[in-house]
Amino acid sequence: MTKPLLEEVPSSALAIYAHPDDPAISCGGTLARWADEGCRVDVVVCAAGDKGSADPQTDPEALALVRVGEAERSGTLLGARRVHFLDHLDGELDNDSVLRGELVAIIRELTPEAIVCPDPLAVFFGEHHYNHRDHRIVGWAALDAAAPAAASPLYFRGVGTVHQVRAAYLSGSLEPSAWVDVSKTIERKIAAVACHASQLADGGDWIAGALREGAQIAGREAGVACAEPFRRVRLAP
Numbered sequence: 001m002t003k004p005l006l007e008e009v010p011s012s013a014l015a016i017y018a019h020p021d022d023p024a025i026s027c028g029g030t031l032a033r034w035a036d037e038g039c040r041v042d043v044v045v046c047a048a049g050d051k052g053s054a055d056p057q058t059d060p061e062a063l064a065l066v067r068v069g070e071a072e073r074s075g076t077l078l079g080a081r082r083v084h085f086l087d088h089l090d091g092e093l094d095n096d097s098v099l100r101g102e103l104v105a106i107i108r109e110l111t112p113e114a115i116v117c118p119d120p121l122a123v124f125f126g127e128h129h130y131n132h133r134d135h136r137i138v139g140w141a142a143l144d145a146a147a148p149a150a151a152s153p154l155y156f157r158g159v160g161t162v163h164q165v166r167a168a169y170l171s172g173s174l175e176p177s178a179w180v181d182v183s184k185t186i187e188r189k190i191a192a193v194a195c196h197a198s199q200l201a202d203g204g205d206w207i208a209g210a211l212r213e214g215a216q217i218a219g220r221e222a223g224v225a226c227a228e229p230f231r232r233v234r235l236a237p
């Protein structure tokens with residue numbers, strides 16, 4: 001049976017991810033398509049990307065600085081209005097009141113109709129890989145910040161005005177329920193991922209091929225050329 005395509009486009013969306021390259025990799029085709037169709041897109045990057053290197057000689061602060069520039073260029077390609085950096089250290093994120101308070105403040109300030117974030121229940125991918133702790137933490141923190149915290153006046157009192165997010169779209173899900181047609185934006189997604197040169201080494205061509213192939217596999221499920229799948233959670237009508 002063909003999977004359900006998600007045709008509706010939110011008026012505003014906030015993508016909340018751990019590392020600078022996560023938004024482009026996880027949902028870049030969707031963000032670009034929504035931006036093309038008039039959605040106001042913002043991006044939050046929670047961790048600095050300071051440990052994203054296999055070279056022990058790397059200066060973490062210098063790497064984090066490089067990654068800010070990469071994330072801004074990538075966000076611009078995807079049509080994001082702004083990339084907001086929370087500057088936590090890689091591997092040291094916690095779903096605590098500090099992180100949730102920062103996310104609640106941004107949600108209440110930007111009032112997104114939808115959030116996009118990692119599916120925190122996606123842990124084991126096959127026999128050789130499990131999901132990064134930072135991705136799991138940010139998935140839970142984003143969901144917990146959106147509901148009930150951002151919408152409830154007694155949570156984080158004095159931080160902005162309460163706001164009800166209407167839907168959460170969870171990427172990387174093992175149980176997707178909605179597919180977004182990204183046939184027109186898959187190449188822009190690949191270009192946005194390529195902005196993260198500090199993370200690619202010599203693997204740029206391989207990653208471009210893997211991204212295209214992944215989108216084509218998801219596309220076949222939904223009856224289109226290319227797609228990105230999400231678990232969709234409706235938080236309000």
Ligand SMILES: [Zn+2]
Nearest residue numbers: 018019022132
């Ligand atoms: Zn990541």
